Amino acid sequence: MNVSIIGSGYVGLVTGMGFVKLGNRVIFVDVDEWKVRVINNAQPPIYEEGLEELMQEFKGKYYATNNYREAILNSDITFITVGTPSKPDGTIDLTYVKNAAKEIGKALKEKDNFHIVVVKSTVLPGTTEGVIRPILEKYSGKKAFQDFGLAMNPEFLREGVALKDFLNPDRIVIGVQDERTKKVLEKLYEPFNAPKLFTDIKTAEMIKYASNAFLATKISFANEIGNICKKLGIDSWKVFEGVGLDHRISPHFFRSGIGFGGSCFPKDLKALIKKAEELGEDPIILKAVLQVNERQPLKLIELLKKHVPNLKDMKVGVLGLAFKPNTDDVRETRAYIVIKKLLEEGAKVIAYDPKAMENFKRFYPDVGRQISYANSAEEVLREVDVILILTEWRDFESLDYSGKIVIDGRRVRSAEKTAKIYEGVCW
Known part of the structure; x- marks a missing residue:
């Protein structure tokens, strides 16, 4: 298939190159001229294990541009993979997502064929339908689920092993409403030997947040127990080796130490806490996860x-x-x-x-x-x-x-x- 990827950071570049490896043709779109230039020279603008070798191997099967119109008109599916950073109050900044939707919408206005827009950026439940859809419809003059497809496909990539995760996923989650879009995405993901869960769009958005919140919780729980173990003269790693043997619990993410960082867990927890508070909920466990993580280093x-x-x-x-x-x-x-x-x-x-x-x-x-x-x-x-x-x-x-x-x-x-x-x- 012909795929366009909006945003060439960790998620976008790994996703795009993964699709290239599986035989698709990919166009990367980025506003950063330096990123466009280095990608076209088969050099990754970020470090991720195995990525440079993959880009060298498949040179000619992908290219980068800053021209949305060119990318949309020459592809069948567009993935939005731009960042959703935290604002100072913990809410997510949708500026990049909104700009991407606007530019995609303008290009869709010129297109006769059915085109599918897939949101892969991490956004709170309701964002795809409540924020992105209206922008796409406004600038394209078309209706979602009728004139163009719209779906949510969260990523579950771990930096450092992101390529392996993309090519060998635990599961693929796709939030979709119309049957036409579902069939195309089923075809795109057909080569993957993993459970494929189709849900409504809001559920797919929430699966991403719930997954990250739970993994972060395991880390802070391990650190809290680890702090107690330290004062008792107990090796917490040996404790969690025993705890993790319980099939209901599993050993993953029980590496006690100085806590988690990165572009996902802290940001996503803050956003979920803010959303919960807006809804009148007090997410005391999620707040505690962050508190433990801040003091642990x-x-x-x-x-x-x-x-x-x-x-x-x-x-x-x-x-x-x-x-x-x-x-x-x-x-x-x-x-x-x-x-x-x-x-x-x-x-x-x-x-x-x-x-x-x-x-x-x-x-x-x-x-x-x-x-x-x-x-x-x-x-x-x-x-x-x-x-x-x-x-x-x-x-x-x-x-x-x-x-x-x-x-x-x-x-x-x-x-x-x-x-x-x-x-x-x-x-």
Whole structure:
């Protein structure tokens, strides 16, 4: 099929290249000229494992443009994959989604063939039909579900393994109203050997939020239990190994440590909390999940000060700036909270991350300018006697931490074995 993808960030680029690998032709649309240029040079504008190799392999089967009209007129299905960032009050900012709908609508006005618009951006229940549909209809002069198709198809991609997740999904959820759109999407997703759940549009929107809220809850629950375990001298990872063997619970997302970050969990939880409050509900569990997550990174500083009570002018090494390994994404990274506190205590920070240092400088200039950056993890170890591990990059497992004080937020086993003094956050 001919597919157009609006937005070429993590979701858009991975989705588009996944469809290319399955034999479809894809046009990426982005307002960022740099992204358009690098994609057309078969280079990903983000780091995601396996993505560059895939783009090189299938060069010529896709291209990028900033021209909505060109993309819509030359495709059968359009996926909206633009960002929905948080506003300061926690609600989601639909600016990019609205702009995409407007431009798609203008192009649809010129098109005679039945075209399908699929929302893949994470939006609250009611947004596709209550916000996006009216914009599409206004600018196209056409009616949804009659003159053009409209559907909701949430993504469940984990950064770092997003390509694997796209090609081998646990499930595919499609919110759809008209039969014509359903049949086309069934055909598009036919190659996938996964359960396919068709629902109404609002239900599909809610499945995404409920999924992320539950996974975030598991992480904060693990951290809360882990904090108790730490004070009892119990290894929380061994506790959750036993808990996870219960088939009703499963072992996934029970890695206690310094909490979650990234572009999804914090943003989606805040948006769901706000929506619940608008509806007159008080989501006390969801609020607690965020509260635990905000204070959890500071456990590292508490542990550090047990061994180094005064951090003023102390050189402290930080290993890891990305919110998780195998990505350069620093959005809502726990490293920011930790480094900000270290600087407030007067420490001098030297940091290293294999992929995320430039992004960290750009996203967090308030602390990014105050710290120094190493060229390797080994350089950090040479420069300092105190190490904080904030991201579990595979590279950090091969290091020798002999003679160092290590406060570990992610359980790097080689540090646990070799450090002079080792403290894990929840173990």
